[in-house]
Amino acid sequence: MAAARRTIPAGDPDAEHRRHVVSALVVDRPGTLNRVSGLLRARSFNIESLTVGTTHEPGRSRMTIAVRGDDGHLRQVLAQLERLIEVLDVTDLTSAPHLELELVLVELAVPASADEEQAVLDLLASAGGETVERDADVWRARLTASPEVIDRALDALRGHGLRSLVRAGAVAMAAHPHHDTTTNENGAPGA
Amino acid sequence: MTALTHPSAPQPQRQVAPRIGARAVCEALVREGVTTIFGYPGGTVLPIYDVLREFPLRHILVRHEQGGAHAADGFSRATGGVGVAIATSGPGAINLVTGLATAMMDSVPMVAITGNVPRALLGKDAFQETDIVGIALPVTKFATVVMDPDEVPFAVAEAFEIARSGRPGPVLLDFPKDVLQEETSVPYPEPYELRLPGLLRPVRGDVPEADELAEMIAAAERPLILSGHGVQIADATDLLRKVAERSEIPVAHTLLGIGNIDETHRLSAGYAGMHGWMHVNKMIQQCDLLIGIGCRYDDRITGKTSTFAPNAKIVHVDVDRSEIGKNVRTDLGIVADAGDLLAALLRRLPQSDPRTEWMDQLAAWREVSEARSWHGSGAWREGRLSADYVVDQIGEATNHEATLVSDVGQNQMWAARYFGFRKPFHHLSSGGLGTMGYSVPAAMGAALGAPERETWAIVGDGGFQMTMQELATLVQDQIPVRIAVLNNHRLGMIRQWQEIIYDENYHSAELLGPDLVRLCEAYGIPAWRATRPDEVAGVIAEARKAPGPALIDFHLDEAQNVYPMMLPGKGLSDMVEGASE
Numbered sequence: 163m164a165a166a167r168r169t170i171p172a173g174d175p176d177a178e179h180r181r182h183v184v185s186a187l188v189v190d191r192p193g194t195l196n197r198v199s200g201l202l203r204a205r206s207f208n209i210e211s212l213t214v215g216t217t218h219e220p221g222r223s224r225m226t227i228a229v230r231g232d233d234g235h236l237r238q239v240l241a242q243l244e245r246l247i248e249v250l251d252v253t254d255l256t257s258a259p260h261l262e263l264e265l266v267l268v269e270l271a272v273p274a275s276a277d278e279e280q281a282v283l284d285l286l287a288s289a290g291g292e293t294v295e296r297d298a299d300v301w302r303a304r305l306t307a308s309p310e311v312i313d314r315a316l317d318a319l320r321g322h323g324l325r326s327l328v329r330a331g332a333v334a335m336a337a338h339p340h341h342d343t344t345t346n347e348n349g350a351p352g353a
Numbered sequence: 354m355t356a357l358t359h360p361s362a363p364q365p366q367r368q369v370a371p372r373i374g375a376r377a378v379c380e381a382l383v384r385e386g387v388t389t390i391f392g393y394p395g396g397t398v399l400p401i402y403d404v405l406r407e408f409p410l411r412h413i414l415v416r417h418e419q420g421g422a423h424a425a426d427g428f429s430r431a432t433g434g435v436g437v438a439i440a441t442s443g444p445g446a447i448n449l450v451t452g453l454a455t456a457m458m459d460s461v462p463m464v465a466i467t468g469n470v471p472r473a474l475l476g477k478d479a480f481q482e483t484d485i486v487g488i489a490l491p492v493t494k495f496a497t498v499v500m501d502p503d504e505v506p507f508a509v510a511e512a513f514e515i516a517r518s519g520r521p522g523p524v525l526l527d528f529p530k531d532v533l534q535e536e537t538s539v540p541y542p543e544p545y546e547l548r549l550p551g552l553l554r555p556v557r558g559d560v561p562e563a564d565e566l567a568e569m570i571a572a573a574e575r576p577l578i579l580s581g582h583g584v585q586i587a588d589a590t591d592l593l594r595k596v597a598e599r600s601e602i603p604v605a606h607t608l609l610g611i612g613n614i615d616e617t618h619r620l621s622a623g624y625a626g627m628h629g630w631m632h633v634n635k636m637i638q639q640c641d642l643l644i645g646i647g648c649r650y651d652d653r654i655t656g657k658t659s660t661f662a663p664n665a666k667i668v669h670v671d672v673d674r675s676e677i678g679k680n681v682r683t684d685l686g687i688v689a690d691a692g693d694l695l696a697a698l699l700r701r702l703p704q705s706d707p708r709t710e711w712m713d714q715l716a717a718w719r720e721v722s723e724a725r726s727w728h729g730s731g732a733w734r735e736g737r738l739s740a741d742y743v744v745d746q747i748g749e750a751t752n753h754e755a756t757l758v759s760d761v762g763q764n765q766m767w768a769a770r771y772f773g774f775r776k777p778f779h780h781l782s783s784g785g786l787g788t789m790g791y792s793v794p795a796a797m798g799a800a801l802g803a804p805e806r807e808t809w810a811i812v813g814d815g816g817f818q819m820t821m822q823e824l825a826t827l828v829q830d831q832i833p834v835r836i837a838v839l840n841n842h843r844l845g846m847i848r849q850w851q852e853i854i855y856d857e858n859y860h861s862a863e864l865l866g867p868d869l870v871r872l873c874e875a876y877g878i879p880a881w882r883a884t885r886p887d888e889v890a891g892v893i894a895e896a897r898k899a900p901g902p903a904l905i906d907f908h909l910d911e912a913q914n915v916y917p918m919m920l921p922g923k924g925l926s927d928m929v930e931g932a933s934e
């Protein structure tokens with residue numbers, strides 16, 4: 163029997179850093195967030211975003227962590243995360259089909275013209291968004307889309323009176339393998 | 354305030370007569386088989402001290418909480434059990450941290466119990482309040498505050514289970530004082546009531562990957578096993594020897610792997626790494642199959658990883674998946690308990706013929722490397738006392754059967770190289786963290802945990818002065834630890850680095866210390882001094898006769914170095930072999 167050789171390379175710090183989206187199922191107790199973020203910090207990972215919320219199971223929370231790092235290094239860190247008592251499961255969603263969405267709240271100057279207004283509404287719509295409040299001196303709107311689509315929309319909104327914004331950080335979930343990652347209605351590509 | 358519900362705590366169904374949290378803690382310790390605890394009282398843990406007499410628990414009053422943590426660690430390492438340390442809130446708890454980190458790095462199971470301010474005061478900077486859980490998180494396997502008396506029995510049982518399961522480690526439980534004072538009727542949980550979803554329990558039983566490893570062994574000409582602490586944690590030293598004998602593979606060991614195989618066994622290769630034996634390091638560089646079992650391939654073993662074991666297929670067996678591939682390229686990674694893997698391997702391996710050529714090569718290299726670095730190598734000066742001779746004599750006098758606890762620095766390397774270990778659990782040292790001051794308090798714990806064995810601490814004059822307050826504990830409890838101070842009046846390892854790497858620019862390496870014999874006199878500890886080789890055997894014999902603690906102050910040649918030595922950034926093929934080079 164010719165045995166399959168699995169060569170696991172040691173983490174190469176010079177390897178290209180790419181963005182990873184990691185989903186972790188954790189025990190909902192004080193200190194869990196501290197432990198997870200502390201481990202990533204100790205290994206010098208810069209956390210791009212980290213969201214936590216409850217799940218359908220009592221006592222369990224789901225974290226979505228977006229970090230940059232080389233694949234081998236990250237794989238090893240995820241194994242370290244997995245061994246934490248508080249962490250029940252860790253999956254790197256990056257290379258598999260997955261849904262990824264982010265919620266953003268923005269404040270915009272009130273459009274000066276009907277054309278301007280249409281341009282803003284089109285931009286919001288391109289990122290799954292709409293206005294939430296239209297005051298006399300300010301508009302507030304929300305966007306819900308993949309981080310890349312959000313980035314593009316926010317860039318464009320800067321030219322249309324973007325005053326401030328609050329990003330919630332990515333939430334992600336594994337998707338069906340046949341999930342079409344390019345034509346999601348919210349523009350949320352899977353990879 | 355609302356109590357936080359322990360998420361995995363079972364709903365209490367059975368009830369027992371109500372007792373306060375402090376009693377529930379002690380009861381749980383007794384149920385866990387604890388007999389000895391190392392502690393230091395303070396306001397927030399006084400409820401425990403108030404009831405301690407009611408339980409069959411021997412409390413050793415240490416002189417500093419760091420000593421308590423190291424003693425609990427030494428107790429665990431010598432016995433394979435779980436040591437316990439207790440400290441009060443704030444400064445007491447913080448003093449445990451070095452000991453927790455030491456245990457964490459070396460995968461030593463241990464439970465630390467701290468008091469904290471009452472729940473209503475938490476987070477308000479109350480007197481002696483510290484967020485010890487926050488501080489302890491990165492240096493423990495698990496740490497939590499127990500916020501409800503009803504959670505106490507479960508929390509303690511869970512702490513022990515976490516500490517000793519899978520890859521062991523220290524656990525810290527923090528009890529607000531009022532949790533220790535209020536009553537609970539929740540019983541101590543039965544094993545089936547424990548549900549720990551986050552515990553990585555390696556599946557016991559066969560390890561199918563052993564097929565592949567057996568094939569690799571069959572195909573190898575120059576195989577070598579590099580065995581680490583994991584073999585002893587898995588209590589698998591017998592299996593290791595059997596596998597070695599079945600496959601005729603020599604066995605090297607890491608610092609914490611000392612005792613995995615009797616050093617006089619024909620297949621024992623010896624201690625590897627930065628100050629390991631040249632012949633062992635040469636084998637690592639020349640072997641065509643390197644089988645790491647329960648070791649971390651850490652930098653003290655590998656040096657520069659790009660030149661490590663260049664001719665070998667590298668196999669890594671570890672119970673912790675995150676270790677595999679962390680440091681070195683791995684051709685075959687197997688996540689398994691060392692014992693399970695070795696048993697699986699033994700079932701598959703046919704009896705091998707002796708690997709004569711490979712073993713002859715080892716013997717030839719060994720002859721050269723021992724001649725170069727044994728005493729007489731020129732690493733010490735004529736007529737002066739050399740450390741390797743002292744360690745060798747302690748080994749001989751105790752028939753190599755003592756528990757030997759080394760400190761950190763040159764003394765640690767001399768102890769590892771020259772004692773001549775025969776059995777598992779007899780060598781204790783802070784390998785991962787390199788904590789100076791570890792040895793004396795850890796030896797205290799080891800002597801209490803394994804009283805049937807003679808216990809020696811081997812320590813430099815620097816490390817000794819870091820935790821020598823525990824001399825008083827040794828006297829008060831008449832704990833028979835023999836302390837051999839390898840006194841070079843220097844921070845020896847610092848001096849060595851400054852000599853070799855920093856152009857003899859000695860700074861802060863010279864160390865004034867007290868007259869240790871008179872110091873011991875003040876404590877009521879019998880003590881001797883030796884300055885010449887011909888005095889060594891005599892003082893060792895005297896010290897062994899003492900019924901309680903004893904100390905020998907060995908005045909060494911202050912310029913003696915530990916060779917060979919791997920320089921920082923260099924690899925195993927590139928070692929400094931001795932003073933003459």
Ligand SMILES: Cc1ncc(C[n+]2csc(CCOP(=O)(O)OP(=O)(O)O)c2C)c(N)n1
Pocket residue numbers: 760761762763764765787788789790812813814815816817839841843844845846847
């Ligand atoms: C707590 C701590 N502080 C500093 C060090 C760095 N260090 C490593 S070895 C050493 C010198 C140890 O000197 P000594 O205890 O006299 O032992 P020797 O090397 O002379 O045997 C020092 C300072 C350490 N390992 N631990």
